Amino acid sequence: xxxxxxxxxxxxxxxxxxxxxxxxxxxxxxxxxxxxxxxxxxxxxxxxxxxxxxxxxxxxxxxxxxxxxxxxxxxxxxxxxxxxxxxxxxxxxxxxxxxxxxxxxxxxxxxxxxxxxxxxxxxxxxxxxxxxxxxxxxxxxxxxxxxxxxxxxxxxxxxxxxxxxxxxxxxxxxxxxxxxxxxxxxxxxxxxxxxxxxxxxxxxxxxxxxxxxxxxxxxxxxxxxxxxxxxxxxxxxxxxxxxxxxxxxxxxxxxxxxxxxxxxxxxxxxxxxxxxxxxxxxxxxxxxxxxxxxxxxxxxxxxxxxxxxxxxxxxxxxxxxxxxxxxxxxxxxxxxxxxxxxxxxxxxxxxxxxxxxxxxxxxxxxxxxxxxxxxxxxxxxxxxxxxxxxxxxxxxxxxxxxxxxxxxxxxxxxxxxxxxxxxxxxxxxxxxxxxxxxxxxxxxxxxxxxxxxxxxxxxxxxxxxxxxxxxxxxxxxx
Amino acid sequence: xxxxxxxxxxxxxxxxxxxxxxxxxxxxxxxxxxxxxxxxxxxxxxxxxxxxxxxxxxxxxxxxxxxxxxxxxxxxxx
Numbered sequence: 001x002x003x004x005x006x007x008x009x010x011x012x013x014x015x016x017x018x019x020x021x022x023x024x025x026x027x028x029x030x031x032x033x034x035x036x037x038x039x040x041x042x043x044x045x046x047x048x049x050x051x052x053x054x055x056x057x058x059x060x061x062x063x064x065x066x067x068x069x070x071x072x073x074x075x076x077x078x079x080x081x082x083x084x085x086x087x088x089x090x091x092x093x094x095x096x097x098x099x100x101x102x103x104x105x106x107x108x109x110x111x112x113x114x115x116x117x118x119x120x121x122x123x124x125x126x127x128x129x130x131x132x133x134x135x136x137x138x139x140x141x142x143x144x145x146x147x148x149x150x151x152x153x154x155x156x157x158x159x160x161x162x163x164x165x166x167x168x169x170x171x172x173x174x175x176x177x178x179x180x181x182x183x184x185x186x187x188x189x190x191x192x193x194x195x196x197x198x199x200x201x202x203x204x205x206x207x208x209x210x211x212x213x214x215x216x217x218x219x220x221x222x223x224x225x226x227x228x229x230x231x232x233x234x235x236x237x238x239x240x241x242x243x244x245x246x247x248x249x250x251x252x253x254x255x256x257x258x259x260x261x262x263x264x265x266x267x268x269x270x271x272x273x274x275x276x277x278x279x280x281x282x283x284x285x286x287x288x289x290x291x292x293x294x295x296x297x298x299x300x301x302x303x304x305x306x307x308x309x310x311x312x313x314x315x316x317x318x319x320x321x322x323x324x325x326x327x328x329x330x331x332x333x334x335x336x337x338x339x340x341x342x343x344x345x346x347x348x349x350x351x352x353x354x355x356x357x358x359x360x361x362x363x364x365x366x367x368x369x370x371x372x373x374x375x376x377x378x379x380x381x382x383x384x385x386x387x388x389x390x391x392x393x394x395x396x397x398x399x400x401x402x403x404x405x406x407x408x409x410x411x412x413x414x415x416x417x418x419x420x421x422x423x424x425x426x427x428x429x430x431x432x433x434x435x436x437x438x439x440x441x442x443x444x445x446x447x448x449x450x451x452x453x454x455x456x457x458x459x460x461x462x463x464x465x466x467x468x469x470x471x472x473x474x475x476x477x478x
Numbered sequence: 479x480x481x482x483x484x485x486x487x488x489x490x491x492x493x494x495x496x497x498x499x500x501x502x503x504x505x506x507x508x509x510x511x512x513x514x515x516x517x518x519x520x521x522x523x524x525x526x527x528x529x530x531x532x533x534x535x536x537x538x539x540x541x542x543x544x545x546x547x548x549x550x551x552x553x554x555x556x
Contacts, residue, residue: 055505061521062497065528069490072532072539073482194513201507201515208515209505219501226498250540257532263525267518396481 040125040314041377043178044287046266050273052286054204054212057270059225065260066230072256074234076249077395081458089324090240090387091332097394098402099455101336106409107387108332111237112358114383115325118236119318119362121376123148125287126314127366132291133307141367147315152359155319155326156352163319170316173309175265181294181306182268186275188297196275203278221426224434225378231437232385238324318362326354379420382433386412389437389444398456404448412440483542486535493528497521 049057081087085096090111095104126147127140134143155163183193190196200208211218234240246252269290276289280296283289291310295303330351335342342350389408393400416436419425425432482490497520507515514522 055517058505058517058521061518061525062501065493065525066498069493069528069532072490072535073487077480192513197510197513197515197518201510205507208507209517210501219505222501222505223498230498253536253539257529257536260525260528260532264522267522270518 039317040122040129040310043174043269043310043313044125044128044290045121045377046269047273047276047290048285048287050270051276051283051289053214053217054207054277055210056212056214056217056222057273058210059222059229061263061266061270062222062226063229063233064263064266066226067233068256068259070230071234072253074392074395075243075252075256078240078391079243079246079249079252081395082244085458087244088241089328089331090235090237091328093240094390094394094405095332096458097455098390098405100402100406103390103402103406103409104332105336106406107390108237108328110383110387110409110413111328112325112333114380115237115321115358116362116365117376117380119321119325119358120366121380122314122318122321123362123366124376126311128285128287129291129307129310129314132288132295133303135295144363144366147311148318148359148363151315151318151322152356154315155322155355163316163323166312166316166319170309170312173305174313177306177309178265178268181290182265182271185272185293185297189275189279189293193271196271196278199278200274207277208274216426216429218429220429221431224426224431228385228431228434228437229381231388232381232433235384235387235391236324236380237328237384238320241324241327242320322355322358325358326351329354329358378425378431378433382416382420382425382431382436383413385433385437386416386440389441393444393448399448399453400444401448401451401453402455403451404444404446407447408440408442408444411443412436415439480542482535483538486538489531489535489538492531493524496527497524 046057046060049060078093081093081096085092087093087096089108091104091108094107095101098104123144127144130138130143130147131140154166186193186196190199197208207213210222234243243252246255272290272293273286276283276293280289280292283292291303291307294306330347334350335347339346386409389412390400390405394405413436416433419427419432419435427435504520505517507517509516511519
């Protein structure tokens with residue numbers, strides 16, 4: 001596999017393993033980020049929601065370009081801080097900005113916990129693919145176990161560089177499969193995309209607008225979900241850490257400009273899901289709609305190809321998540337709390353062991369629970385998006401305090417957990433994670449104003465002699 | 479950290495206005511364009527229009543960022 005080869009060209013220390021020595025150019029960063037964002041979810045989740053929910057699936061198309069818009073403003077400064085202070089993880093960022101190991105450990109914990117549903121999503125998707133592609137011959141449980149043992153081993157050996165290269169192979173396959181399936185399926189079933197929509201408008205017009213086949217996913221839900229997702233996206237520890245791999249802030253900016261174009265494959269997945277509404281009514285699990293319609297319309301070898309691309313995607317993405325989660329755990333949770341005198345070498349070793357433990361945990365959940373792929377994603381987002389105020393205010397405000405961020409984070413997480421665990425998501429037609437984010441923001445601001453500022457920026461303590469200067473736009477104005 | 483310029487922020491708000499806050503205006507089936515329901519068509523066109531806005535923001539931001547100057551990018555003196 002490509003990833004294993006990449007290993008031999010580079011000596012692996014902790015920095016190589018986690019951030020590839022910070023030498024990735026436009027193409028490699030693009031692949032890492034695209035690899036992350038276009039996932040099993042692209043294949044199965046999007047078509048699954050188009051099939052089972054209809055109109056609300058458009059939220060995916062709404063947040064896609066917007067999350068890159070957000071990244072345009074926050075990733076270059078994050079990269080700059082990372083470069084200056086040698087950061088490797090998201091929690092490192094909080095550590096340097098807020099000078100609090102407690103906050104850093106808390107952030108790491110949030111990151112690792114939220115990664116588990118995300119990982120679980122990849123595993124579940126993988127299991128579905130193997131089961132359908134083998135015509136039911138291989139049950140999804142053994143398939144998940146074998147595939148994830150492979151992923152764990154792969155990450156263990158090769159680190160981020162291997163993953164980026166494997167990403168290339170998977171992107172080419174995924175793109176080809178998605179474009180081909182997206183055009184061919186409506187053509188085979190209806191004679192084209194236009195006739196397919198015409199037929200669907202005839203048969204089920206309500207399915208195509210919000211709230212579609214649901215009761216409570218209307219416009220309020222759309223707006224709040226799009227906002228939550230586009231703010232929250234780069235709060236995933238693995239995306240956040242991916243920005244450290246860039247060679248410069250400019251690489252990240254250019255990336256943010258062009259990435260929405262790659263989203264063109266997403267509507268094709270919706271189209272497949274919409275076709276299935278008419279062709280395969282009554283599926284019990286919407287996430288299966290794409291695979292079953294491919295199985296119906298094409299010869300077996302093609303189903304194998306699509307399945308292969310989907311499976312590889314799940315594995316690559318899971319690998320990136322494992323890498324980020326394990327590094328976070330070892331570096332920002334274990335070392336500061338349990339063994340402060342660990343060397344980087346030991347941290348690297350612990351991170352590798354953690355890869356195996358996280359793999360096992362996600363597998364356990366995947367085997368023992370069944371939720372739709374999109375729902376899993378939304379739960380993770382609601383949690384991880386709560387880190388947004390701490391990051392954005394930390395970057396652009398000097399007034400925000402450590403206490404403010406801690407209180408806000410606790411507030412946001414409690415509200416999100418309360419609403420989700422009591423089954424009130426969406427709450428009055430609004431995304432529960434977004435409501436939590438509003439509480440979080442408000443608490444962060446209020447508590448920050450009430451507490452004294454100790455850190456005015458990155459690594460700059462406030463002393464009585466040097467009061468912080470409010471930073472205005474300097475440099476050439478427009 | 480230096481904040482982004484006002485112009486770049488406004489350019490970034492355009493896609494938000496078009497694809498998020500205005501949902502009630504475009505979430506409908508008719509008129510169908512190129513065989514696509516209107517909401518679908520609208521969002522797909524913003525996959526293309528968003529990079530246009532952000533390219534403008536990029537042109538405004540790049541000369542202002544210090545780390546990029548070293549790379550020998552276009553430097554605009556006021």
